[in-house]
């Protein structure tokens with residue numbers, strides 16, 4: 352049976368305020384079909400009714416669609432390059448840095464930034480803003496408690512210095528926790544702030560259509576101060592940065608011109 356994606360997208364926009372047309376379609380439709388079948392529905396009409404009725408099915412759908420995989424210091428070598436740019440360029444140029452970690456998942460990314468700032472004794476302007484579209488994931492991020500598999504990328508020195516082990520869970524140090532403020536934000540439909548020196552947005556634009564991706568990068572450009580940087584994921588290098596108002600500093604780090 353042919354699935355009625357148009358119906359489902361209109362429904363998702365109206366009832367969940369989710370713009371599924373912005374995502375890459377082949378990948379997305381495959382994922383929707385799988386999660387719909389896992390939920391026990393045979394059509395998208397049936398599935399939408401189930402989502403409206405059952406909070407667990409709704410959460411299962413959102414989790415599956417948004418893909419929350421993450422890590423501390425994901426791609427360590429690129430993070431080292433980023434750390435070098437922050438300490439040798441951004442901090443001397445701007446002083447206290449205003450930072451946004453967009454699509455932050457369970458918080459590993461904004462907490463990694465907090466650790467970098469703390470280690471290098473660098474001041475932050477306000478708090479690190481950390482946002483994601485998924486409210487459940489933000490609740491987890493705020494807790495800052497991680498299973499062993501989730502902290503595997505940390506070296507033993509950072510683990511000892513910045514985490515407290517309690518009943519099999521690694522809890523982020525309370526001073527690092529205090530440096531981060533979590534908020535719900537949709538990169539497609541949400542409004543963007545201004546005056547940022549650093550925006551880190553990794554491993555989410557790969558799921559968006561090219562025109563949506565460019566639109567997001569333009570909005571990031573507007574949100575940055577001149578000389579501020581955008582840090583992207585390891586598969587998200589920007590093909591034509593000049594067109595979007597950026598200059599390439601390294602493969603995944605771009606400065607606003």
Ligand SMILES: C[S@@+](CC[C@H](N)C(=O)[O-])C[C@H]1O[C@@H](n2cnc3c(N)ncnc32)[C@H](O)[C@@H]1O
Pocket residue numbers: 417418419420421422425453454455456457460482483484485488536537538539552553554555584
């Ligand atoms: C693969 S994770 C990336 C996490 C982290 N940035 C990293 O690179 O490790 C993708 C995150 O993007 C979030 N996401 C998906 N669509 C989004 C949207 N439209 N706006 C904001 N966040 C979104 C998901 O909820 C998920 O937490």
